[in-house]
Amino acid sequence: xxxxTEKFYTRNVQQAMSTYTTHKSPQVSYIPTxxxxxxxxxxxxxxxxxxxxxxxxxxxxxxxxxxxxxDRVVDxxxxxxxxxxxxxxxxxxxxxxxxxxxxxxxSIVTLKGGKLFHEHVYWDQASVLVQVGLLDPxxxxxxxxxxGVKRLPIVGKKAARWVxxxxxxxxxxxxxxxxxxxxxxxxxxxxxxGDDADADDDDNTEGKEKKSFPDRPKxxxxxxxQEVGKGSTENGEQSDQGTDKAxxxxxxxxxxEDSVSPG
Numbered sequence: 001x002x003x004x005t006e007k008f009y010t011r012n013v014q015q016a017m018s019t020y021t022t023h024k025s026p027q028v029s030y031i032p033t034x035x036x037x038x039x040x041x042x043x044x045x046x047x048x049x050x051x052x053x054x055x056x057x058x059x060x061x062x063x064x065x066x067x068x069x070x071d072r073v074v075d076x077x078x079x080x081x082x083x084x085x086x087x088x089x090x091x092x093x094x095x096x097x098x099x100x101x102x103x104x105x106x107s108i109v110t111l112k113g114g115k116l117f118h119e120h121v122y123w124d125q126a127s128v129l130v131q132v133g134l135l136d137p138x139x140x141x142x143x144x145x146x147x148g149v150k151r152l153p154i155v156g157k158k159a160a161r162w163v164x165x166x167x168x169x170x171x172x173x174x175x176x177x178x179x180x181x182x183x184x185x186x187x188x189x190x191x192x193x194g195d196d197a198d199a200d201d202d203d204n205t206e207g208k209e210k211k212s213f214p215d216r217p218k219x220x221x222x223x224x225x226q227e228v229g230k231g232s233t234e235n236g237e238q239s240d241q242g243t244d245k246a247x248x249x250x251x252x253x254x255x256x257e258d259s260v261s262p263g
Contacts (some may be wrong), residue, residue: 029079029233030118033092037216056083059081073111076105091128094134100157103124106122137151153177
């Protein structure tokens with residue numbers, strides 16, 4: 001059975017459809033854009049015209065964690081790509097911006113008879129819009145400015161990188177938007193609460209030290225019915241709700257450019 005990460009790579013609609021139940025009306029929903037389809041015929045058309053054929057060739061995924069229950073599979077996935085073509089399921093109506101995007105995507109799958117029945121997929125759309133240049137954290141509506149808002153409380157790819165690296169970097173930017181936190185830490189604070197929401201954008205890193213990612217293996221196998229039935233984490237341990245990291249945090253070896261596809 002194809003997992004969410006494997007569906008990104010297949011170009012075969014029938015292979016993708018084979019993972020869904022035929023006894024019930026299957027449904028896929030990409031929640032931030034309310035895209036997707038309900039029913040076998042509609043879902044096949046959606047995958048053919050708006051998903052499988054529209055993902056950029058640079059798109060890469062890394063499974064960070066997986067939780068398996070009696071009839072649920074939850075995947076936490078690091079996704080990176082260069083926006084070189086329109087992606088209707090994530091950025092509908094937006095022409096290619098040639099910007100690189102890095103996000104964390106969460107897929108929640110409900111299973112019936114060992115096959116996909118419902119799938120809900122979530123990600124931080126505000127972060128995506130920042131990274132492709134459609135949303136500027138420093139452009140605040142006048143009404144909000146009058147109430148003291150100095151910037152929008154959103155970040156770009158820094159959030160995805162923080163999750164990918166497990167927060168191991170001491171200078172990881174956590175809580176940088178909370179002014180009081182800065183005051184407590186060093187007594188200096190930050191008047192703008194961290195203006196540079198996406199300071200690690202690839203377009204703005206010239207002359208800066210490159211951040212690195214730890215190695216993580218790409219998943220190669222789908223979910224088996226046995227795993228679903230006993231409710232296990234990815235490493236096979238018995239667990240109804242527990243989450244197991246897809247790999248140990250090894251030495252940081254790959255640079256950001258090595259971890260994402262060259263664009």
